[in-house]
Amino acid sequence: MQRWQKDLVGYAFISPWLVGFVVFTLGPFLTSIYWSFTRYNVVSPPVWVGGANYAAMMRDPVFWSSLLLTVKYALVAVPLGIALGVGLALLLNVPLRGISALRAVFFVPSIVPAVATTVVFIWLLNPQIGLVNSVLGLFGVHGPAWLREPTWTFWSLVMMSIWTVGGTMVIYLAGLKDIPLHLYEAALIDGAGTWQRLRHVTLPMLTPVIFFNLVMGVIAAFQHFTQPYMLLLQQAPEESTRLLAVYLFERAWRYLDMGYASAMAWILFVIVVLVTGVLLRTHKRWVHYGS
Amino acid sequence: MAARFLAGLLAFLCLVTCSRSVPLTESSKSGTRVQVRFWHMWTAEWKTVVDRIVERYNQSQDQYEVVALSVPPTGAESKFLLAVVGGDPPDVMAQWQNVIPTWADSGLILPLDDLMSPADRTTFARDAYPVVKKIGTYRGHLYGLAIGVNTWACYVRLDHLEQAGLDPAATPTTLEGLVGWGRRLDSFDRQGNLTRLGFLPQWLLLYAPLFGGGFYDEATGKLTLDRAENQRALAYSVEQRQKLGIDRVTRFDSAQNAGFGVEWPFAAGSLSMTVDGQWRVEQLAKYAPALKYKVVPVPPPQGGQQGAGYANGNFMIVPRGAKQARGAWEFIRFWSGLADPAAAAELYTWGGWLPALPAVASAPAYQRYLERFPQFRTFLELMPSEHLVTVPPVPFQTYLLDRIEAADQAAARGALTPAAALQRLSGEIDEERARRKELGYER
Numbered sequence: 001m002q003r004w005q006k007d008l009v010g011y012a013f014i015s016p017w018l019v020g021f022v023v024f025t026l027g028p029f030l031t032s033i034y035w036s037f038t039r040y041n042v043v044s045p046p047v048w049v050g051g052a053n054y055a056a057m058m059r060d061p062v063f064w065s066s067l068l069l070t071v072k073y074a075l076v077a078v079p080l081g082i083a084l085g086v087g088l089a090l091l092l093n094v095p096l097r098g099i100s101a102l103r104a105v106f107f108v109p110s111i112v113p114a115v116a117t118t119v120v121f122i123w124l125l126n127p128q129i130g131l132v133n134s135v136l137g138l139f140g141v142h143g144p145a146w147l148r149e150p151t152w153t154f155w156s157l158v159m160m161s162i163w164t165v166g167g168t169m170v171i172y173l174a175g176l177k178d179i180p181l182h183l184y185e186a187a188l189i190d191g192a193g194t195w196q197r198l199r200h201v202t203l204p205m206l207t208p209v210i211f212f213n214l215v216m217g218v219i220a221a222f223q224h225f226t227q228p229y230m231l232l233l234q235q236a237p238e239e240s241t242r243l244l245a246v247y248l249f250e251r252a253w254r255y256l257d258m259g260y261a262s263a264m265a266w267i268l269f270v271i272v273v274l275v276t277g278v279l280l281r282t283h284k285r286w287v288h289y290g291s
Numbered sequence: 292m293a294a295r296f297l298a299g300l301l302a303f304l305c306l307v308t309c310s311r312s313v314p315l316t317e318s319s320k321s322g323t324r325v326q327v328r329f330w331h332m333w334t335a336e337w338k339t340v341v342d343r344i345v346e347r348y349n350q351s352q353d354q355y356e357v358v359a360l361s362v363p364p365t366g367a368e369s370k371f372l373l374a375v376v377g378g379d380p381p382d383v384m385a386q387w388q389n390v391i392p393t394w395a396d397s398g399l400i401l402p403l404d405d406l407m408s409p410a411d412r413t414t415f416a417r418d419a420y421p422v423v424k425k426i427g428t429y430r431g432h433l434y435g436l437a438i439g440v441n442t443w444a445c446y447v448r449l450d451h452l453e454q455a456g457l458d459p460a461a462t463p464t465t466l467e468g469l470v471g472w473g474r475r476l477d478s479f480d481r482q483g484n485l486t487r488l489g490f491l492p493q494w495l496l497l498y499a500p501l502f503g504g505g506f507y508d509e510a511t512g513k514l515t516l517d518r519a520e521n522q523r524a525l526a527y528s529v530e531q532r533q534k535l536g537i538d539r540v541t542r543f544d545s546a547q548n549a550g551f552g553v554e555w556p557f558a559a560g561s562l563s564m565t566v567d568g569q570w571r572v573e574q575l576a577k578y579a580p581a582l583k584y585k586v587v588p589v590p591p592p593q594g595g596q597q598g599a600g601y602a603n604g605n606f607m608i609v610p611r612g613a614k615q616a617r618g619a620w621e622f623i624r625f626w627s628g629l630a631d632p633a634a635a636a637e638l639y640t641w642g643g644w645l646p647a648l649p650a651v652a653s654a655p656a657y658q659r660y661l662e663r664f665p666q667f668r669t670f671l672e673l674m675p676s677e678h679l680v681t682v683p684p685v686p687f688q689t690y691l692l693d694r695i696e697a698a699d700q701a702a703a704r705g706a707l708t709p710a711a712a713l714q715r716l717s718g719e720i721d722e723e724r725a726r727r728k729e730l731g732y733e734r
């Protein structure tokens with residue numbers, strides 16, 4: 001069998017995925033570039049309008065407020081998620097009886113569908129009959145109207161993202177297990193205490209995993225949709241829930257403005273690529289690979 | 292081996308063919324009648340009502356047979372769009388979303404006046420309630436015929452009035468008076484939280500017309516978003532909220548849900564007087580039959596507009612490419628009562644709907660329904676009013692409604708003053724119009 005014939009057989013075997021990728025991912029991805037330069041309401045053929053969608057976006061106050069809110073969310077939720085994920089992994093890395101069950105308990109929220117989590121949080125955070133304010137009330141604290149006041153709605157969104165921190169915690173745990181023991185032995189021999197071992201051995205050795213989660217977290221934050229959209233449907237203040245992905249969805253499917261939404265999607269894509277690029281360029285300064 | 296494979300394949304094909312033959316048999320039952328495909332978004336008990344109406348129509352027909360399909364509301368719009376674009380749309384669809392201007396502009400739906408006979412056109416123009424024409428008309432053509440209108444009025448719990456020493460027979464005739472009663476009906480817990488809300492005016496779309504305002508000037512065809520009357524309506528609503536405590540009302544509101552039947556906060560007892568639609572009358576009769584209540588029109592403020600309010604509806608549309616547009620129109624005629632008001636009246640009582648034509652409302656079957664549900668009459672009496680308004684007929688209705696609601700909420704939360712909220716709304720819509728113009732959406 002010739003080389004090209006062998007290759008052909010290989011491609012034939014992966015063709016279900018290839019076809020799916022081209023039709024459902026690459027095709028729409030490339031088509032959306034064209035759409036972003038058109039007036040397109042889904043039902044009529046797209047009409048070329050040049051850069052008008054991009055120009056209009058620069059003047060659109062809702063676009064800018066959504067973008068700023070998304071950046072704010074990413075700046076708060078991602079570092080907080082990393083700190084809590086690492087902290088939780090450290091706590092759950094101790095050899096205790098039943099620790100596996102405890103790890104499972106923290107992991108479970110991350111596999112609950114986002115819609116279900118949001119519905120539960122809507123009830124938990126109800127200002128008058130919700131569990132959170134009832135507990136705060138036991139300590140004499142008059143809890144806020146979580147999902148009706150812009151400031152508190154933002155923090156509620158952050159809280160919901162932290163609720164699923166168990167997913168990244170598992171990755172940090174794997175990273176912790178991967179740190180060679182001889183490094184800790186050497187540190188102990190040198191007289192390093194707990195804090196010094198954490199500061200100079202554990203965290204540096206964990207940086208590749210932290211970096212991975214940072215990149216993935218930033219991408220996810222810029223695409224965050226389900227929870228803010230559901231809160232918006234529940235009459236949460238729009239200035240704290242209309243993230244860029246939510247506004248993009250509204251433009252595309254509520255207002256049937258697919259050309260404008262495509263342009264917005266490409267701006268979002270470029271932002272995510274730029275931020276990831278910056279992280280990749282700076283990571284050599286603080287990420288330590290190998291032992 | 293090959294023979295076995297072939298036999299298996301044949302058996303499979305036979306099964307597939309047989310399973311596909313079910314709908315074919317169904318269609319052949321119609322004999323010489325032409326099938327009319329009808330999509331709607333009603334589910335559960337409403338679907339049963341629609342099926343009954345379709346069955347009644349089919350019994351009356353020897354020319355057409357309507358085949359109904361309930362499409363889940365969440366995916367109905369995209370399914371419809373794809374069906375039209377794909378060249379295989381239904382012949383008629385019942386809708387209630389704000390789609391008429393957008394779909395009419397895109398050439399997705401047909402003007403119904405092209406399907407109407409001259410007699411139908413005359414009857415509709417002469418007799419249909421003004422708001423029915425407003426709901427379905429865009430750029431001078433009728434694109435949607437409302438087969439059920441929703442209006443809003445004030446539900447009043449008589450037991451709460453009696454507890455507060457208020458005379459149920461003397462319900463205030465001004466908004467200020469009703470708000471005054473509301474404060475006497477409020478109740479609080481030890482922490483000062485509201486446990487029962489008497490009455491609070493909060494819904495700009497409804498109150499703006501009552502203050503003599505509104506969002507659209509039919510004479511000029513222009514939007515009137517931040518006119519003085521709208522500002523007064525919003526300012527009054529915010530002022531009442533502030534008096535009661537914005538935080539307190541916010542907390543109370545978020546503890547309530549839209550509710551169905553006995554879960555509706557009015558039926559549950561946490562609202563004494565509230566504004567809601569006519570569909571609650573049947574719900575209360577079914578789920579809270581012992582509840583004593585009355586329904587009164589929402590009163591205007593002093594110097595405001597009598598008979599004003601907000602309405603929307605369920606309407607029939609005929610898509611471009613419908614293969615049986617004539618058959619679709621015949622079905623619309625039947626349901627709306629243009630064909631036979633007396634026969635249609637009975638259908639309207641099955642769903643508890645407000646009709647498009649006064650002739651349907653005055654038919655014996657509908658009158659019997661009103662005797663059975665006297666509270667329903669208040670909603671019907673609003674229908675002839677010229678001051679009953681609906682969503683402005685602009686091709687960005689959904690965006691407009693979203694922004695009006697955002698302005699209403701921002702003012703209610705105290706994030707913006709009423710004037711600033713309406714100014715922001717006006718600016719946003721101007722910007723949207725400019726954008727649409729630049730992109731070539733606006734003609």
